[in-house]
Amino acid sequence: MPPSHRSRRQSLEMDDFEDDDMEGGGFERQAGQEKLKQLAQDLIGRWHWIALGLILGVLGSYYYISKAPKIYQTRSTLLIKQQTTAVISSGQEDEMDLRSLEAMNTVAERIRRPELMQKVASRPEILSMPGLIPKKVDWLPAWASGWMKDGASGNSQTETVPTTEALAGAISSWTNISIRKGTRLLDISVTHQRPQVAKVVADAIAMEYQAELTGARSDKGSSSMQILTDESESARVRLQTAQNALANYQRALVTLKELEGKELNNAELARRYLPKHPRMVAADAELNAHKTRFLAEFDSARNSTADREYWNTHDKEWQDAAGDESAKLLTARRLLLARGTVLEREIESQNSVFNSVLTRIQESDINRQGVESEMDISSLASLPGGPISPIPSKILALGSVGGLAMGTLIAMFFVRLDNKVHTVAQVERETGLPVLAAVSEINITKVLASIKRKPDTADGHEARKLWHPLLLFRDGLTSTTYAEMFRVLRASVSLLGDEKKRRISLFSSALPGEGKTMVSSNFALASAQQGKRTLLVDLDLRKPAVHKVFGLKRDSHTKGVTDVLSGQAKFEEAVFSETGAENLYMMLAGKTAPNPGELLNSSILEEFLQTALKYFDLVVLDSAPLLAVPDTRIVAPLADNFCLVVRGDYVPKAAVRRVVSLLDHDHNLPSGVVFNGFSEKRRLIGQNYSYGNYATSKYGNAYRYGYGSYGSYGSDEKE
Template sequence: MEENRYKQETKELPLREIIEQYTRYWYLFILGVIVALVLAFIYLRYTTALYQTRATIIIKDEKSASSPMEMAAFSQFGSLLSRFNTSKIDNELAIFNSKRIISKTVEELGLNIKYESVGAIKTSEIYSYIPFKVQYQSFNELGKKVSIPKLFIEVLSNTEYKLEAETQPIDGKYKFGEQVSLPFGQITVLPNLENKENFESFFERTVLVTYRPIENVALDYQGKVVIENEIKSSNVLEMSMLTPVTEKAEDFLDELVSQYNQDAIADRNEIAKNTSKFIDSRLQIITRELDSVERNKEVFKTDNRLTDIQAEAQIILENASEFNKKQFDVGTQLELSKTMIDYMEKSSNAELLPSNIGIQSEEVATSVNNYNQLILYRNKLMQNSTAKNPVVLNVNNQIEQMRASILGSLQNSSNALKIAMKDLNIQESTINSKIAQVPAKEKIFRGIERQQSIKEQLYLFLLQQREEASITLAATSPKAKVVDNAYSTKSPVSPKRPLIYLGSLIAGLLIPFMGIYGANLLNTKVSSRRDVERHLTKTPIIGEIPKIKRSDSDLIQHNDRSIMAEAYRILRTNLQYLFINKLEENDKGKTLIVTSTIKGEGKTFVAFNLALTLALTGKKVVLVGADIRNPQLQRYLPEHLKNNKGLTEYIVYGDMKVEDVILQSESNENLSIVLSGAIPPNPAELLMQKRTTTFVDELKKQFDYIIMDTAPSMLVTDTILINKLADITLYVVRAGFTDKRLLDFPQDAIDDGRLANVAMVLNNVNLNNFGYGNKYGYAYSREERSLLKRILNK
């Protein structure tokens, strides 16, 4: 049961220890959080906030012949028209985000000139109220070749300002409204006195004015504005952009929609104007022809003295009324087809074709509308590219194909109408035979009236089409309907304050955590008793010696109540329990060997202070310098005792007695010291002599405790040779110095039997790692008040 409880505790220890590794450095986490939050505050204070501005519009559908029957009539253009219709919204998106439209918007709003208020740390753009307006009147040759320098303008009064330039030697005072000649050109500064209070607030303040070419600014806005068709099945467009100045972005998006509508209206007006022009030219021709027919009728009736000859052939004419109507319709369509063919043969590929002139062929009407759309699309492409552009060449080929197709359709239609007219003429001869009895004059008069009627109907029809074109020109509505005018978010979208503060808080905690974790990960040294217990699970740790400050004494003093003195008292007490288990005679002294793995772990320091602690109890103690290779005991002795004979002389010279090498310590009357003596050439062989055993036996008779400061066990074999002479072997490990991998050596030596009766002593322990936690220490007699109690003076 005890074993199970021990295993459960050892499993729980690592988690508590890991937590303690971080909580003991709580001040680093607090400092990290404070520094991170301060940096986040500075970042947010001087970083320009960005707001999102949005606007929503709907692209209106225009009337187009797109019924299944009409599309079937253009099977030869199927792929072209399909691409044209499906890419309609994409085309509108391209127009919206085109450099041409955005450049017009920038020019209209004057966005190529930026005004900024210069602060001590941060420069902010001003837009809602600008105290003055800089007009760049003209640029000389230098201004056209190099970039225009930034101007620093300081308002001195209602009539005067100070002007400086960033890169050019410009510095002077000028009057508002006067033309100023500068190295790059001429400017005029006009004050904005609409709000005098706001204008005066800019006195003694510097405003930075930056001029950029409109094309460069348009390219910047092309990258900033985002236009999307979020719902693919609709014509709704969503426009948005991120900006630090919301009023400026709202004006830009609203003006962008306005410029788009003006461009679309201009396209429609161009078609209407060309149609109206065509109708006017035809009206002039029809008017002359109608006048000629009417004069012929008047002359004919005058010469033949005719009044109402229709009454005589009323019955025959009533039967022929339906025929006349057909003949009239065919004649009208034939005349319109000839007129359209003449116009196309005389016009160029760059001109628009007249639409809606009355041709009844749906094929021709649809082809003309699509042809005009391609002409407009080609003209827009030519504004931003050359005639050799592959896209322009492709569109020109499509225009040529469609123009040829329209001309062929008109010719086919004209031929069909001629055949129909020929058939009607044949039928007319039949009717004429029926009215053979009608005088020849009536037949001539009937022909004249028929010509007059055709011309009059055609004249009225053209007048109607001209009025419709005029109405279309006057009543053009915007193509983009505004759903939501431009509006901006109330809170900035970047930087996000809660996210920045949260990130800084996490960073403030994470950086110390990673630093501590990295330090622990790279640290291979022993730091606490738990590191020793993990490697030496069955070897007891009977003492922990705290790390001393440089100002503290290395040796324990009389009536010493320091933490180090208490640690040695605990070590002394734990030794008593170990000696209880020994079966030696009570009248003999007890022998201790103090060793370590390598040099520098503090075995001599532990041995000397342990000897002093035992001597303070009134016991007779002798400290033997058994490290005859690298003696260190002399460091704690006065100068006049450092050169005395010691252990090596006793072993070598058989006539020497133990009393000859024993020195009385000045630190305590109960403490005696035996030095190492001269360093021999064969230390191991010397310690194997029988005189070594005799020396220890003699000391046991005179002293209660014999403490032997031996050599490091892993480096030399000296300690292994004399280990059999000791009752207890104290194995010293130094925290922060001894590598954890070196703990495998004492475990192997114990398992092999090279070292017996071993007890561990952990030296140089940091107070944070002392014992089983830094909550518990040796300051038992003096209670430390908490910080809160000291603040409250309680």
């Protein structure tokens, strides 16, 4: 019967399949929600970047407020008056309201004219204003600005007077003209860094326009009549042009109609007579004559100056069909009909416009210019009480939002860049396996201090003096939280199933250096502390490390695993009992084998483990890294409890996913994960469950790994 951990993924897949059948698209929605939740948690874990962005945004806002010039605004107001005579009927009131709005917009656009702005720029009171042209803003800090200016020569601060055209353009950019809703008031608003300049310019624009309007009324009447006259003349010219162009095509259009009649007649004769019948021959000749005549008249109309601009754009199309008479005739008909249709519509449209403008002119004459525009200055500008820009509250709000966005983008960048696992949630997400225990990074300084405060006096304490400090089950350390983590692991493994049937526990990792030997050794010590006869076997035959953890040499015992598997020693001869811990026995790797992979034969290993179970309650196997060599994949099917050690802040996510994929392909997924060496910090909130608080690692530490080769892994290491 295969171990139960091999069928776990299959059962999960069956559950997922059933859920998908029942919920349809609910699984995809839930997956999307989980991704968003995970992204939010990752961003919260990097809150310091978001906070830094917010701080920089606020500081940038204050810096902008300190550097940005204060802008003042003031306005003068014009009253545009209209008087309507009683001759216009009440049914035309809507039209008159529309014209009033158009008239107001026309007045506003006329005030913006460059000619008027040049007149304003030429006024003496404008030219004599101090600070008329705003100084450029120096956005650099004072120290940087002074440093850069030290190397500059001739940095004069004297104000230069611009040309009239340049000043007029500047005044136009400072000016905004708006119509007050529901009134006949025009506001001329001027913004400037100096409130006195804004006031003088606003008043000058109002007075200059008033003077211009008064002179224009006396010389050539109301501006609205002139606009209507110009519009009627323009419509008349366009109408006449279209009519002349269409008249140019009349002969060709008449000939085209005749040609179409001949074609219909020819088609009728063709149904009655053969092609060589005299009547058919005569009809064909007459049809060809009409075609030639039509092409000649079309060519004459096309080359006429009346509509030459249009045909210049279609010369290439005509030239392309010149070599083929049929194509030429087809192109001529199509172009002529298209142009005739366009001209007819143009004539109809311009006729309507022209008649409409004439009607409006007649109404104006009947009413004796019933709509007479008159303008009064409603109010002159006053000095502004305070600046309109910058608004500190608005700048701070925008800076804060921008800073938060920038910080969030930086945090998202680092989330995307991070390729290590840091939390229990990440391990479970990457592997799809439960975390049996989370072992934090052990502070070796504290451990050594505890050992010194309470020296070991129990049986075997001499052997324990050689132990690595990270072996925690000794006097002074058994009550620490570090030891408690391995008791949690012991309990989690015991809950995987019936302990009597799950006695072989295997520990491995994806990469070297993830702490699998230390985890398996402490797990064996924790099990032995319960009174179970525990055998710790070093099955990492290429780079064994159990003997180092217990302060021994590789040849401390004459026999080892390689000797037993190769048949050179009995099982009992290779067991090492002087470990320094009661109920703990070890079997070291033994002599260096020329090809350790050949010793790991499934049948030999199964016999080896069955023998071990006769003598011991629990067998703990420390095996080779999975991605380095294939040894563990041979041993794993024989283990009851297969534990994958994943070191936090060290192993790349790709390596974890790769090892799970390999084991899934072998139908031998681990029973769970031991998350080892995480840092207890409080930045990755909400992902740590009950194991503690973990933190992200420093970026930039690269761990080279490949699938199948780890450099010197597997070579005989000198003691």
